[in-house]
Amino acid sequence: MDFDLSWVLWGLPIAFVLGWLASRLDLRQLRIENRLAPKAYFRGLNFLLNEQQDQAIDAFIEAVQNDPDTSELHFALGNLFRRRGEYERAVRVHEHLLSRGDLSRAERHRAQHALALDFLKAGLLDRAEEALRKLEGTAYESQALLALLSIYERTRDWSNASVTARKLDASGHGNFNGRLAHYLCEQASSAAPEEAVELLREAMTIAPDVARPRMDLAALQRRAGESALAFETLADLAQSVPASIPLVARPLTDAALASAQSDKAxxxxxxxxxxxxxxxxxxxxxxxxxxxxIARNWYVKHLEREPSLVAATRWLAGEKLEDETTHASVQNALEHAVKPLRRYRCAACGFEAKQHFWQCPGCQAWDSYPARRVEEL
Incomplete structure (x- = not known):
């Protein structure tokens, strides 16, 4: 059978024409798509770069209406609402994403995490906790556990905080032994004496370099009339954690006087x-x-070694000037002046307080207060 070359001659131009038409149709479709969503999308990005959030939101809403299946636009819109404090609108956006059946597994987890952040920022801690628990076993698990830990600290749910801290520690997301020791101490503060002792000893085992468990145990022993045991507990703390001695000095002195161990103290x-x-x-x-x-002379020795307005005030309180009225006036002025110097200052945020806190009331950081007062920093 002879092959007819005329078919090839006719076929090549036809194939070329068909290919050219197909490319023109693709370009036309691409131009149509570019005219719809991307214009609004890039306009929204431009507004964001110029910090015009209201206009950016309007542009993103327009882009979402033109292309409702684009999840990235929904995420951008939801994050914008959250940043502006419009938490209800952010929740609606992320809940709409979660209701979609065509969302991939990774995007569903991302939407769940975004929804949890919406609830957290809005102060709806119970709903935030519920949303965060659903992220267990996902790529967002560590972030969810940290957020849950923050919730439990704010609500003083020390039992759940302990469980969460153990999970984070076991998963290798940092060392949470110090926090866990504080959680056990908080639980011990409201427990029966026998249970409190067990909790405090567990805290001492978990974090031997944290001063609080031994200090709380010594206070518990003092209340039970066991001053000698309290002294031994504090003496052991002074040896194992020397940096804590300024905090331990007062209770150590009281325990020593009550148990006749002044020389050792x-x-x-x-x-x-x-x-x-x-x-x-x-x-x-x-x-x-x-x-x-001799006791008053110790203040003089301290002043020779370290300039201290607090020590000078203490020395002057034990002295008697000829003019008692002048002495009282000077003493009152010095007492007023040294009040700020006796405070403790958070190393994380600078919050000052009359007493030493294990957790800063300002920034909520743990162990951020040095054992020394402001004058000595």
Missing amino acids: TQILLASYELSPSIDVLEGIVALEPDPA
Whole structure:
């Protein structure tokens, strides 16, 4: 059978024409699509770059209406609503995404995480907790656990906080032993004495370098009339965590006086003072000194070593000037001046307080208060 070349001659031009028509149709479709969503989308990005959030929201809404199946536009719109504080609108956007059946598994998890953030920012902690728990086993699990930990701390749910901290620690997302020790101490504060002791000893085992468990245990022992045991607990803390001695000085002194162990307590405080002078340690030494004259002279020695308005005020309180009225006026002025110097200051946010906090009331950071007062920083 002979092959007819005429068919090839006719076929080549026809194929060329068909290919040209197909390319023109594709270009036309592309231009139509570019005229619809991207114009509004890029306009919205331009508004965002110029910090014009109201106009950006309007542009994104227009883009979503032109292409309702585009999930990225929904995420951008929801995040914008959340940043503006319009949490209800953000929730509606993310809930609409979750209701779609064509959403991929990864995008569904992303939408669930965004919804949890909406609830969290809105202060709806119970709904945020429910949404975050659904992220277990997803790529957002670590972020969800950290958010849950923050919720449990804010609501003082120390039991769930302990469970969550253990999960984070086990998954390798940091060392949470210090926080876990504080959670156990918080639980111990409202537990029966026997259970409280067990919780505090567990905290001591988990975080031996945290001062709070031993200090709380010593306070518990003092309330039970076991001053000797309380002293031994605090002496052990002073040896294992020397940086905590300024915090321990006052309760150590009280326990020593109650259990007739003043000499041993004085040795501990003197050794600490020689290494690093501290007002609180100095106060402990003075309280244990039986001779009033020697006790007052300790303030003079401290002033020779460290300039301290607090120490000067303490020394002046034990002295008597010829004019008692002038003495009282000077003393009152100094007492007023040193009040800010006796405070503790958070190293994370600078929040100052009269007492030492384990968790900063300002920024909620744990162990951010140094053991030393403002004057000594």
